[in-house]
Amino acid sequence: MSVENRKECGLKGSILGLVLMMSSLLVVSFTGDTAGIVLALPYMPVILAGYLILGVFFWWIHGRTPKEHSLLTGAASSYLVFLVVVAVMTIAAFLTQTVRYVILVNIAVLFVLWLMEYVSLKKIADELNQGMPQGRSALVVDLDEKPATMEAYFHEIEKYCEANHWNLEYIKKEKPALIRINGKKYAVKMGLYYTPIGTIVYTMTFSSANEQD
Numbered sequence: 001m002s003v004e005n006r007k008e009c010g011l012k013g014s015i016l017g018l019v020l021m022m023s024s025l026l027v028v029s030f031t032g033d034t035a036g037i038v039l040a041l042p043y044m045p046v047i048l049a050g051y052l053i054l055g056v057f058f059w060w061i062h063g064r065t066p067k068e069h070s071l072l073t074g075a076a077s078s079y080l081v082f083l084v085v086v087a088v089m090t091i092a093a094f095l096t097q098t099v100r101y102v103i104l105v106n107i108a109v110l111f112v113l114w115l116m117e118y119v120s121l122k123k124i125a126d127e128l129n130q131g132m133p134q135g136r137s138a139l140v141v142d143l144d145e146k147p148a149t150m151e152a153y154f155h156e157i158e159k160y161c162e163a164n165h166w167n168l169e170y171i172k173k174e175k176p177a178l179i180r181i182n183g184k185k186y187a188v189k190m191g192l193y194y195t196p197i198g199t200i201v202y203t204m205t206f207s208s209a210n211e212q213d
Contacts, residue, residue, distance in 0.1 A: 017055025185209030
C-alpha cells in the first residue's frame with residue numbers, strides 16, 4: 001500500500017469510526033442506561049481509540065482487491081460467516097442488552113453504508129453504459145487496480161476477453177488500444193470515477209470504433 005493510500009485509509013477509516021461511535025452513543029442515550037453511561041465515561045478515550053482503529057480496519061478491508069479477499073470468496077466465505085456468527089453469539093451471551101443493541105446498530109450502519117455505495121455504483125454504471133447513440137455501444141469494466149504498465153493494460157484487455165470467451169485481435173497495440181472482438185472494432189480507454197465515500201475506481205471502457213472516427 002502506497003503512502004497516499006495509507007493516508008486515505010487512515011483519514012476515511014477514522015471518519016467511519018467516528019460515525020460508528022456516534023451511532024453507539026445515540027443507542028445508549030435512547031436506551032436510558034444511566035448505569036452503563038456512568039461506567040463507560042472514564043473509558044471514553046479508550047473507546048474512541050478502539051472505534052478509530054475499527055474504522056481504519058474496515059476501510060482497509062473495503063479497499064482491498066477481490067484477489068486479496070481470498071477468504072471472502074467461494075467455500076471459504078461460508079466457513080468464515082459460520083465462524084463469525086458462532087463467535088458473535090458466544091460473545092453476546094456475556095454482554096449486557098445495551099451493548100448488544102450497540103453492536104446491532106453498528107452492523108446496521110455498516111450495511112446501510114455498503115448498500116448506499118452499491119446503489120450509487122450501479123447508478124453510475126447504468127449511466128455510463130446507457131444513452132449511447134443508435135448503432136453505437138460501450139461497455140465499462142471496473143478494474144481491481146490501475147494498470148501500472150502498458151503490458152498490464154493489455155493483460156487486462158486479454159483477461160476480460162478470455163473470461164467472456166471473445167475472440168480478440170489487436171489492430172493498434174497502443175493506448176488507447178484499437179482491437180477487434182468477434183469481428184467488431186472497439187477502442188479501449190482507461191478512466192476512473194469516485195464512489196460516494198471517496199474511493200477511486202479505475203475503469204476500462206470498450207467503445208464502438210465508430211465513436212472514435
